[in-house]
Amino acid sequence: MPTDLSALRARVENAAKVLGRCWPLQSYIAANPLAGLEKLPFDEAVAEGQALYGGRGYPSVAQLRAAWDAGAINANHLADRLEAYGFTESPAHLLDRMEAATPPSVNRSNDSLLNRVMAKWLAVFVDQGQATWTMPRRQEGFYAAWRAVAPYDTTLAHRDCLHDLPERPLEALAAALSDVEPSQWERVLRHHLTALPGWASFIKWRSQDRHDAWQAAHPITMTGYLAARLHTARAIGLPVAPDGVAEAAVGASRNGRDRPAMAAPWLEAWEATYREQLLHDVQAAAATIHTGAAPDRPKAQLVFCIDVRSEVIRRHVEQAGPYQTFGYAGFFGLPMQFQPYDSDNRITACPPIVDPKHRIQEVCGDHRPDAAAAHERWVALGRAWQRLIKSLKHNVAAAFGFVEGSGGLFGVAMAARTLIPGWLRTQHQAWAKRVPTSDTFCDLSLDRAPAADHADGLPVGLSAEERSYYAEAAFRLMGWQQFAPVVVFTGHGSETVNNPYASSLDCGACAGHPGGPNARILAAICNDPAVREVLSERGIVIPEDTVFLAAEHTTTTDAVRLFHPPTLTERQAKIVDQLRRDLHTARVQAAAERAPALQGARRSHAVADTARRAADWAETRPEWGLSGNAAFIMAPRALTAEFSLDGRAFLHAYNWQTDDRGTALETIMTGPLVVGEWINMQYYFSTVDNAVYGSGSKITQNVVGNVGVWQGNGGDLMTGLPLQSLQVDDATPYHHPLRLLAVVYAPRARVSRVIERNAQLRSLFDHEWMALTVLDPEHSNRRYVYQPGGTWATPSTESRDDQDTEPALAL
Amino acid sequence: MSDTSHNIEHTLHPLKKIEIIVKGKREHFVQDLLEKSGVSGYTIHRNVAGKGASGFHEGHLLFNDEASLVMFFAVSDQSKIQAIINGLSPLFESSSGVMFVSDTKVVRLTKFLSAEGQQDDGS
Known part of the structure; x- marks a missing residue:
């Protein structure tokens, strides 16, 4: 490959760095739209986002005013933050001044002919089964297919110049850039990629996904897209490098620390108000954690996903009977693709930061x-x-x-x-009910089955060692100490119709799919006598009278359905019967608790209302999803069980006393917590600027190519959440745009070590994409607040020193 | 061991070796570059731990395949290694990562010089 071409390939990669990734509708992943800017401090990144996309990075004045009027921002916290930022005016005056200083909304319309033409060709190329007549020659790749048809595109005045394009996209891109100085390539390419950031983010995801069947069949690359776009610009008569683009470097518009956004202290005060109450409650619970007697053996234990919606149903399950609940990532630690019975569809059922490593198939058994x-x-x-x-x-x-x-x-x-x-x-x-579900007559292909492997795919089944490994990981990460006679792994999914965003309501840890299959697989693994024997040798002794079941929590209705159980003893069967009844009670209670927040729902008819929402094709808000999320707590359930968290906290079970080496904590913080930050940032940015980072109103959305939505009949792919998932109405917010607070109940030195060994985590905390507070059980449950740079502060209420700053590492 | 193996003096041929360490999310790019550059083969070590300018990166994280480092190495002649260097240098202007180039020697020269670079497809 010639030198300039290999350099150009790297320039394309660099230019695409500012983009996040956008997943297709079938597996909607809530991700930070500014993920490409996460190496910058939050304040600088949002300013950069404004320059690149025109998006607001902080809550609007109207959102802040609503929060201030509702008492969600404590006056003392606000005074404290305003003083720190050097603002001396009264809050009311400041809000007025911010309102006056808000620049008129700039129309960054992407409705240019170039964008319209590119959106058109992209939409027809990436179509995943919506179109009856598909684009010809798609199997040759985007650039080749576009090259074949573009010379006949009558919207292009100078389309004759498209007849003799190079066959290879990289060479075509180099030809299009022939009049541009190589030193300016990256800026020009970035300009073109950020012109339609939704489409470009989708291409970025698809070109990097190794397991996507559509990409395998119809490949598209960033280079191919850019080559097509730059030549389309030529065919319209536009310059490849518009005036001023060459000067626009990333970081040129940075809003540095010397000139902070006026909304920053307001956001921080809003966050501090929420966090103060939460930490006060958790700390009070921590003070009593060791004083109680050892708990009796519960009748059943239920493991739910860490999802914020699990908190509500867990609380009501615990109140309904002698049950214990845990929080664990909803893919149950299984990095896999799942192939349902009677389907060629292979569902990636693990988080986006984990590569699937196995394929499990549902195969027809001979028992029914x-x-x-x-x-x-x-x-x-x-x-x-x-x-x-x-x-x-x-x-x-x-x-x-x-x-x-x-x-x-x-x-x-x-x-x-x-x-x-x-x-x-x-x-x-x-x-x-007449149609038997696949779980009643199918087996799961847990054993390694090399004969079933596809040349292009993953190994089917799990080795004996792998089965034991995933079971052990689950119990170690949750700090499991005692097994009840019945243990239920409970995945979750949603129930909704006529909703392109259905997968955004399913389990994020399962890449926007229901978590039931993962729960069934882990339950089957844990019922395997060979696995139990290995676990016993490793110190995890599962009593013989313990059976593992699987279930799925429907978050729309709060119904929990138990999958077909294995053979049960009489005692286990009795417990399961009672559990079914108690799960129904919990459902009624949970639905009633959620009813006031759902417009039009009545507490007395809450179950019927949730059922109606699940089936109503005109319903724009079947449920609130993860709206409200603001905290991620890694602690034993005892620290959070005694009060309501209002469905705003991710809860991951963690027991510091069974994790001396900190490996469980490291796994939780580098995996589930990072995914929690993605989700939180998606909700944050979709709320603070729904038009740019969200996807606008559902009323005017149209599905394109079964891959995404756009507003009206064309334009950019909308990447974020719809307005109805975040706002009660146009003027009334539901989601509070707060950055995630991670709370860890563990010795501070252990947390420090984890951060020190993981650059990605340190960057997220140092750059204030999320915050961290540790409650240290070895120091009287004292609170330590992580400070950017790696030091810790103790809140003034807890210490004589206002800023008890100590080195992060006590090594 | 056969007797003859003691008597044969293998000829060592000089070549260049490149070692590349990048973040997991750049694996795709580097692999693609190596395929296109025409080296006859390469080795990938995933889940590599280590410390660089951006701090320590732990390897073998159970639930995160993007945060750890990936190490490649490849052996070829000067021109192909140079093409890889040229393709990586712009990347390292804005992404963390390192590459090391050194002299090495191989016995079976044809094994390292037989391949042509893959052509781009039409995607």
Whole structure:
């Protein structure tokens, strides 16, 4: 490869660094839209985001005013922060001044001809089954397919220049840049990538994903996209390097520490107000943690995902009976793809920072052939019906007659779906009970099965050593000490219809999929006698009378469904029967607790209302998802069990006394906590500037290519969350845009060591993308607040010294 | 061991060796560069721990494959190694990572010089 071409490849990589990644709708991942700028301090990064995308980086004056008026910002904290930033005016005056200083919204319309043309070709290329007529030659890759059709694009005035383009994208890109100084390449490329940041972020994700079947079939690269875009600019008659672009370096617009955003002290005071109350409650609970007697053996233990929504249902499960609950990452530590029964679809069911390493398949067992046959029959019938409707709707000859003939029937169906969705759901559920679910007759391919491996895929099944390893990891990370007769791994998913963002409500740790399969697999592993024997040798003794079950919590309705259990003893069966009843009680209580926050819901009819939301095709907000998230607590449940966290905290079980070497803590902080920061930042930025970092109102969104949404009928791919997931209405916020507070109950020196050994964590804390407070059980549960740079401060209420600053490492 | 192996004096041929250490998220880029540069093969060590300008990076994290470091090494002639250097130098202007180039010797020269660089496809 010639030298200048290999350098150009690196320039493309560098230019794309400012972009985050955007996942497709089927596996929506809540990620920081400014992930590409996380190496900068938060304040500088949001200023850079403003320069690159025109997005606001701090809460708006209206959001701050609403929080101030509602008492969510404590006056003392605000006075403290304002003084620290050198502001001397009264809060009311400052808000007025900020309002006056807010620049008029700049119309950064991306509706230029160049953007429209590129969005058009990208949409037709990346289509994942929405289009009936697909783009020709997609299998050759984006650049090749575009090169074949672009010379006939009549929107391009100078399209003749596209006839003799180089065959290879890198050479084509070099040709397009031939008039640009190599020293300016990176800036020019960045300009073009940030012109349609949503599409570019999607390409970035797809080109880096090794397991995406669509990418394997229709490859697209950043180089191919840029080559097409720059030549399209030429064909329109635009300069490849517009005036001023060459001077625009990243960091040129930095809002440095000497000139902080006026909203920064307000945000910090808002965060401090929330955190102070939370830490006060946790610390009070910590003071009593050792005084109680050893707990009795619970009847059942339920492991939920760390997701903030689990906190509400966990509290009500604990209140419903002698149950203990834990929080663990909802993929249950299994880095895998899951292939459901009767499907070619391979679902990546682990977080985006973990590469899948195994494939587990659901295969038909021989223990219930009748159930399998019934399932096959109903599924075949359903598929045939869907195919028939689709072909009638899409067939040129049949479409008109179909509409004429079936209009009345579809009209009645539409009226029913609109007026009585709850009743329809009940009828559908009654019908669905006849269809055996796959968990009742399928086995999971847990054993290694090299014969089932695909050349392009992952090893199918798990070795004996791997099975023991994942089971051990789960119990070690949660600091498990005592096993109940029944242990239930409980994944979660949502229930919603007509919702492109359905996967954003599923389990984030399972890459936007329901967590039930992962729960079933870990339960099956833990019921394996060979695994138990190995665990016993390693000091984790599971009593013979303990059985592991799997369940799935539907966050929309708070219903918890137990999957088909293994053979149970009489005692276990009794416990499970009682647990089913108590889970229903917990569901009623949890739904009632959530009802006031959901507009139109009544506490007395909360269950019916959640069921209606799950089935209503006109419902823009089936549930609040992770809205409200603001903290991530790594501690035993005893520290959080006695008070409500309002569904705002991720809860990961952690027991400092069983983790002398800190490996469990390191795994939690480098894995689940980092994913928590991604989620938190997505909610934060989608809230502070929904038009730029979110995806606007659902009312005007359209799904494009089954991969994403855009507003209206074209333009950039919208990457964030819709308005309805964050706001009660246009003027009333629901989500409080606060950066994540990580709380660890562990010796401070241990936490320091973890941070010191992991540059990614240190960068996130030092650059204030999230905050950290340690409650040190070896120092009377004293609070230590991590300071950027690696020192610790003790709050003035706890220490005679206002800033008891000590080195981060006591080594 | 056969008797003859003692008597054969293998000829050592001089070549260049490049070692590259980058963050996990750059693995794809570096691997692609090596494929395109025409080296006949390379070795990847994943989950490498170590300390550099941005601090210590732990290896073998259970739930994070992006944060740890990846190390590559490849052996080839001067021109192909130079192409890799040229392709990496701009990357290191804004991303952390290091590369080391050294003289090395190999016995089976053809094993290291047989490949042509992969062409880009149309993506």
